[in-house]
Amino acid sequence: MTVSKSSIYEPLTENTAVALTVRLQLFEDSSVLTCKEIGDGNLNLVFHIKDQLTNNGIIIKQALPYAKVIGESWPLTLDRARIESSALLKQAEVVPTLVPKIFYTDESLAITVMEDLSHLQISRAALLDGKDLPLLSEHIGEFLAKTLFYTSDYALDPRKKKQLVKQFSNPDLCKITEDFVFTDPFFDVESNNFEEELRTDVERIWNDTHLKLEVAKLKQKFLTSAEALVHGDLHTGSIFASESKTKVIDPEFAYYGPLGFDIGHFFANLLLNSLSRAEENREVLFKHIETTWAVFTREFTKAWENDSLEVFTKVEGYLEDVLSQVFEDAIGYAGVEMIRRTIGLAHVADLDTIEPLERRIEAKQTALAIGSELVKKKKEITDPNQLRSYAAAFAHQ
Numbered sequence: 394m395t396v397s398k399s400s401i402y403e404p405l406t407e408n409t410a411v412a413l414t415v416r417l418q419l420f421e422d423s424s425v426l427t428c429k430e431i432g433d434g435n436l437n438l439v440f441h442i443k444d445q446l447t448n449n450g451i452i453i454k455q456a457l458p459y460a461k462v463i464g465e466s467w468p469l470t471l472d473r474a475r476i477e478s479s480a481l482l483k484q485a486e487v488v489p490t491l492v493p494k495i496f497y498t499d500e501s502l503a504i505t506v507m508e509d510l511s512h513l514q515i516s517r518a519a520l521l522d523g524k525d526l527p528l529l530s531e532h533i534g535e536f537l538a539k540t541l542f543y544t545s546d547y548a549l550d551p552r553k554k555k556q557l558v559k560q561f562s563n564p565d566l567c568k569i570t571e572d573f574v575f576t577d578p579f580f581d582v583e584s585n586n587f588e589e590e591l592r593t594d595v596e597r598i599w600n601d602t603h604l605k606l607e608v609a610k611l612k613q614k615f616l617t618s619a620e621a622l623v624h625g626d627l628h629t630g631s632i633f634a635s636e637s638k639t640k641v642i643d644p645e646f647a648y649y650g651p652l653g654f655d656i657g658h659f660f661a662n663l664l665l666n667s668l669s670r671a672e673e674n675r676e677v678l679f680k681h682i683e684t685t686w687a688v689f690t691r692e693f694t695k696a697w698e699n700d701s702l703e704v705f706t707k708v709e710g711y712l713e714d715v716l717s718q719v720f721e722d723a724i725g726y727a728g729v730e731m732i733r734r735t736i737g738l739a740h741v742a743d744l745d746t747i748e749p750l751e752r753r754i755e756a757k758q759t760a761l762a763i764g765s766e767l768v769k770k771k772k773e774i775t776d777p778n779q780l781r782s783y784a785a786a787f788a789h790q
């Protein structure tokens with residue numbers, strides 16, 4: 394992997410992306426390269442370069458100095474490209490098969506050149522196509538356990554861990570989460586985005602003091618609890634998958650945060666997908682949630698028993714206590730994610746593509762009801778099994 398620091402930033406075009414690829418000698422001299430910008434996320438450019446002779450490809454991801462979805466009126470730090478490539482490299486130390494390979498980075502150009510994963514499918518799209526992705530939760534459970542445990546104080550010398558906290562200080566991207574995930578959806582502000590038919594449900598949320606108190610505590614934990622290097626935006630659009638492979642991409646929101654944060658986001662996005670399906674097709678999503686938690690606890694426990702540096706990890710009851718707090722936090726964060734994806738700035742296709750409107754509104758009302766319940770009842774929900782009955786109860790209201 395080459396790391397470079399050239400001097401001047403400029404956004405790539407399809408032509409200059411090819412020129413850069415040639416300069417980096419990532420293909421044979423005989424190759425016939427084509428390039429297409431394929432970015433469909435909210436923030437960055439993504440170029441797919443392909444050799445027409447061999448069909449081999451690479452991806453060049455470049456941060457723009459603003460949020461792509463809004464435009465130049467919303468400046469955004471280029472440092473997110475450094476965070477993303479450093480997080481991918483850190484994750485590769487413990488789960489090399491679950492993240493794309495990095496070939497080259499250039500901090501000044503805000504560029505990461507990585508493995509082309511287009512033989513896989515973004516898991517949100519695959520789940521929307523009705524695919525089961527049988528290994529998704531096994532792989533994500535392992536990803537979560539290993540990336541979280543091995544970047545935490547349980548596994549690291551506290552001085553090394555504090556260096557990492559500094560390296561992954563990501564204030565501008567965290568501010569996006571603080572605003573658009575934790576704050577705006579719970580107040581009557583302009584950035585929110587919901588159908589008028591949802592107004593009564595949304596006003597119920599804005600007026601629910603119990604809910605807002607619990608969201609305030611979850612936000613405070615997000616702001617202050619530097620437990621482990623979290624991905625920071627682990628939704629199903631950040632995971633490529635097939636029947637046999639899983640790769641987690643896009644950790645530009647990575648920072649030191651609460652252990653339950655990524656787990657909650659993944660649970661929420663599975664629950665949101667379940668609402669896009671007929672009831673008889675939802676079981677696979679609940680199974681994915683159960684497997685994720687089972688594999689997470691299995692792998693986290695193994696790592697705790699074999700690789701802990703912290704002397705207190707030998708104390709009876711400590712691991713169980715940590716795991717139950719992680720689960721409670723995950724349930725709370727899942728609830729917040731479900732609410733913000735329904736009425737906040739950034740939506741999910743799982744809900745937005747439901748037709749006709751009447752069914753879409755019903756699914757969104759259910760998402761808001763389940764989300765609120767998860768936040769408020771996070772202490773009472775102690776097993777992923779219970780999510781099935783919560784979801785069923787609200788679907789029938």
Ligand SMILES: Nc1ncnc2c1ncn2[C@@H]1O[C@H](COP(=O)(O)OP(=O)(O)O)[C@@H](O)[C@H]1O
Nearest residue numbers: 432433434435436437439452508509510511643
């Ligand atoms: N390594 C990759 N291989 C193939 N396609 C990719 C890769 N990384 C990103 N993409 C494509 O680009 C899209 C946007 O990438 P993403 O990292 O999510 O960008 P953003 O940060 O803007 O959300 C993905 O949905 C996927 O279609």
Ligand SMILES: CSC[C@H]1O[C@H](OP(=O)(O)O)[C@H](O)[C@@H]1O
Nearest residue numbers: 434435436460462569573626739
């Ligand atoms: C305008 S940022 C909103 C939203 O976008 C990010 O998602 P992604 O870049 O993966 O599409 C993240 O979830 C932010 O909260």
